[in-house]
Amino acid sequence: MGTNPKTTLYVGGLEENVTEGVLHAAFIPFGDIKDVSMPLDQSTQKHRGFAFVTYLDKEDAAAAMDNMHNAELYGRVLTVNYAQPIKIKGGEQGWASQPVWAxxxxxxxxxxxxxxxxxxxxxxxxxxxxxxxxxxxxxxxARDGETEAVDDEPTDPMAQAEAEALSINPPQES
Missing domain, CATH: 1.20.5 (Single alpha-helices involved in coiled-coils or other helix-helix interfaces)
Incomplete structure (x- = not known):
């Protein structure tokens, strides 16, 4: 019958030190895991920041997605959603039965x-x-403008009135 796409989760946002073992440990509490696949970049031999976790039961996959989406792993927030099945190139054969990473x-x-x-x-x-x-x-x-106010610019009338009042009646020194 092929793989049910609802059992395979796409897990994105992985920190570079995350391994398949770490993912397996993080996702196993939700149910039996059939496969963890973490594609490597051929040039660097490091993963590309995402992986796929396939559960035996779709209920477990759903629980894992609910619990792990936006959860943190190694300080990075994860994106967890169902892996999309892909259309096979060329024609109308419908959905591929192979996993998305094939x-x-x-x-x-x-x-x-x-x-x-x-x-x-x-x-x-x-x-x-x-x-x-x-x-x-x-x-x-704006701050600089306040400190070097040019005389011919109209200033705030209240401030002007206060300044004039001060120049007419300087504060009395006691």
């Missing part, structure tokens, strides 16, 4: 998506930082 192209696509996402997050972060820097600059300029 097709090399999907890795590359997934990798590109993850890199795209990281790039977006980095750009978003840069935008926030630029906005904060801009705000700080405005605040600094």
């Amino acid at each position: 097709d090399a192209d999907t890795w590359f696509e997934r990798q590109q998506q993850e890199e795209g996402l990281q790039r977006l997050q980095a750009e978003h972060q840069a935008t926030i930082e630029a906005a904060e820097a801009e705000d700080r600059k405005k605040l600094t300029e």
Whole structure:
């Protein structure tokens, strides 16, 4: 009958020291695990920040997903959801019965998506930082403007009245 896609979980956001053994230990409390697969980057021989955990029972997979999504492992927040079955290339055979990691192209696509996402997050972060820097600059300029007020600029009328009152009646020294 092929693998039921609802028993295989995609686990993303893995810290680089996480191993298949660590994942197995983290996910075994929810039920019997059939397989833990952590694809390696061929050039670095390190994993790519994600793995697949396959349970024997879909109820266990569901419990693991509920409990482990957004959980922390080695200080990194995990993304846990059902692994997507992939369409076999070329034609209308419907869903593949092979696990999602069996097709090399999907890795590359997934990798590109993850890199795209990281790039977006980095750009978003840069935008926030630029906005904060801009705000700080405005605040600094505003502060500098107050200290060197040029006489011909209209100042705050209340402040002006107070300044005039002080110059007419200097505070009495006791």
